[in-house]
Amino acid sequence: MAILSPFVRWSLLALAFAGASASAVPAQAPSLAMLDRLEKGSWQLRERGKDDVVRTICVGDARRMIQIYHPRSGCSRYIIEDVPNSVTVHYTCPGAGHGRTSIRAETNRLVQIDTQGIAEGRPFSQAIEARRVGACAAGN
Numbered sequence: 463m464a465i466l467s468p469f470v471r472w473s474l475l476a477l478a479f480a481g482a483s484a485s486a487v488p489a490q491a492p493s494l495a496m497l498d499r500l501e502k503g504s505w506q507l508r509e510r511g512k513d514d515v516v517r518t519i520c521v522g523d524a525r526r527m528i529q530i531y532h533p534r535s536g537c538s539r540y541i542i543e544d545v546p547n548s549v550t551v552h553y554t555c556p557g558a559g560h561g562r563t564s565i566r567a568e569t570n571r572l573v574q575i576d577t578q579g580i581a582e583g584r585p586f587s588q589a590i591e592a593r594r595v596g597a598c599a600a601g602n
Contacts, residue, residue: 493544494525494541494544494549494551495544495546496544496545496546496547496548496549496565496567497523497524497525497527497528497549497565498524499567499570500521500524500567500570500571500573500594501570501571501594502521502522502524502598503520503521503594503595503596503597503598504518504519504520504521504594504595504596504597504598504599505518505519505520505521505527505592505593505594505595506518506592506593506595507519507530507575507590507591507592508590508591508592508593509588509589509590509591510574510589510590510591511589516588516590517530518595520598520599521594521598522598527563527565527573527575527592528549528551528553528563528565529553529555529561529563530563530575530577530588530590531559531561531577531579531581531586532553532555532558532559532561532579532581534555534558536555536556537553537554537555537556537558538553538554539551539552539553540552540553542562543564547566547567548564548565548566548567549564549565550562550563550564550565551563558581558582559579559580559581559582559583560579560580561577561578561579561580561581561586562577562578562579563575563576563577564576564577570594571593571594572591572592572593572594573591573592574589574590574591574592575588575589575590575591575592576588576589576590577590
């Protein structure tokens with residue numbers, strides 16, 4: 463049996479304890495729970511400060527609002543902020559571009575969206591107010 467100095471013994475004990483405590487608490491992924499509280503249905507998106515409707519979308523999963531300029535799937539996401547009333551997500555869509563979107567809920571029927579990035583080789587930046595206006599129409 464090897465004889466270890468007190469310093470080495472305490473160092474090994476500290477490493478063993480650190481490893482045990484680190485593995486005892488599993489990491490939890492952010493859930494974007496604020497988006498789950500938003501009502502499903504037809505949402506109108508308007509550029510903030512303007513009257514014209516930019517787009518109307520049928521929302522079954524509000525995560526769709528994260529990628530307004532990249533509606534396809536296959537994008538990777540990195541959650542920057544996930545707090546009770548807002549989320550910020552950076553996403554990358556191979557071959558299509560990337561973006562960063564912040565969504566702040568005022569109610570479960572009204573959100574403010576700030577999104578910017580690159581889509582189809584062109585930059586975009588838009589401040590949007592999204593409001594639930596009713597049920598989705600057939601075919602949406």
